[in-house]
Amino acid sequence: MNVETIKTGKCPVCGSNEVYDNRNTTPANHRKFIIVSATKSFNVDSFVCINCGYFKEFIRDEDMKNEKLINKVKEKWNKTSGGKIG
Ligand SMILES: [Zn+2]
Structure with a gap:
């Protein structure tokens, strides 16, 4: 797949x-987690084009590699x- 994504640092729009x-910033700057189950949740990376x-x-890359979480x-x-x- 070669979909253009904002992750490259260039706005696709x-x-x-x-x-x-907000990757690698303090948790206080993060949006709330997305709950998966009682004990598991995704961390979310947010991207914005200020233009x-x-x-x-996106769900954080390390979470997507977390087999237990994905299962x-x-x-x-x-x-x-x-x-x-609908
Ligand atoms: Zn833009």
Whole structure:
């Protein structure tokens, strides 16, 4: 896949390089976790283009490599399939 993403530091909407993220900042600057189960949650990295306001969030890379956490998602969440909307 070669989808252009704001993670590269370039805004996919307006092309600006004025992209900022909150990775490696103190937890107080972070949006709340996304709860997966009673004991597990995702950490969220937020990206914003300060030129056009485009805003995007991703689950932190290290969480996506966390097999136990991903298995918990598979157990607790619904698998999304291409069905009708609503
Ligand atoms: Zn932009």
